[in-house]
Amino acid sequence: MLSKQMQDALNEQVKIEAQSSQVYLAMASWAEIQPGIDNITSFFYKHSDEERMHMMKLIHFINDRGGFAVVPSLEQPTLTYPSLKHAFSELLAHEVYVSESINKLVDIALKEKDYATHNFLQWYVAEQIEEEALARTMNDKLEMIGDEKSGLYLFDRDILNVTVANNTQV
Numbered sequence: 670m671l672s673k674q675m676q677d678a679l680n681e682q683v684k685i686e687a688q689s690s691q692v693y694l695a696m697a698s699w700a701e702i703q704p705g706i707d708n709i710t711s712f713f714y715k716h717s718d719e720e721r722m723h724m725m726k727l728i729h730f731i732n733d734r735g736g737f738a739v740v741p742s743l744e745q746p747t748l749t750y751p752s753l754k755h756a757f758s759e760l761l762a763h764e765v766y767v768s769e770s771i772n773k774l775v776d777i778a779l780k781e782k783d784y785a786t787h788n789f790l791q792w793y794v795a796e797q798i799e800e801e802a803l804a805r806t807m808n809d810k811l812e813m814i815g816d817e818k819s820g821l822y823l824f825d826r827d828i829l830n831v832t833v834a835n836n837t838q839v
């Protein structure tokens with residue numbers, strides 16, 4: 670059975686994952702109308718779907734442990750970006766924020782000796798290490814490319830491999 674504090678904190682995370690899905694969905698929609706970045710567009714759509722899956726896992730866990738998962742209202746995300754670099758920089762900042770939030774949940778679980786929730790959260794801890802690393806790699810690559818069109822072509826081509834590699838690890 671979840672404590673009230675643990676349940677509220679997990680519900681807050683439901684909102685964060687849902688909001689993450691919205692943020693990346695907006696990035697995908699923006700990317701879709703930019704020329705020549707079809708794979709990057711797919712990456713954002715897929716990332717948005719993954720965040721929804723993160724939210725769903727939390728919802729089921731809260732309800733399975735005798736709590737009540739609250740479906741949250743969401744804020745409108747940023748709709749457009751001055752450049753791809755800005756979008757990926759925002760993606761990294763967002764993932765760092767999500768990791769901090771997961772760490773706070775782990776803290777609460779440990780303080781309460783709620784080992785079931787602690788165990789459940791380890792999946793998110795591992796996922797965040799991977800997502801932050803992926804976001805950092807992409808930011809580094811974009812930094813190297815600068816304004817080069819040919820570099821962007823390769824980045825768009827290679828992002829598919831990065832996504833596939835990421836999937837096999839999940």
Ligand code: FEO
Binds near residue numbers: 689723767800
């Ligand atoms: Fe569910 Fe990308 O954090």
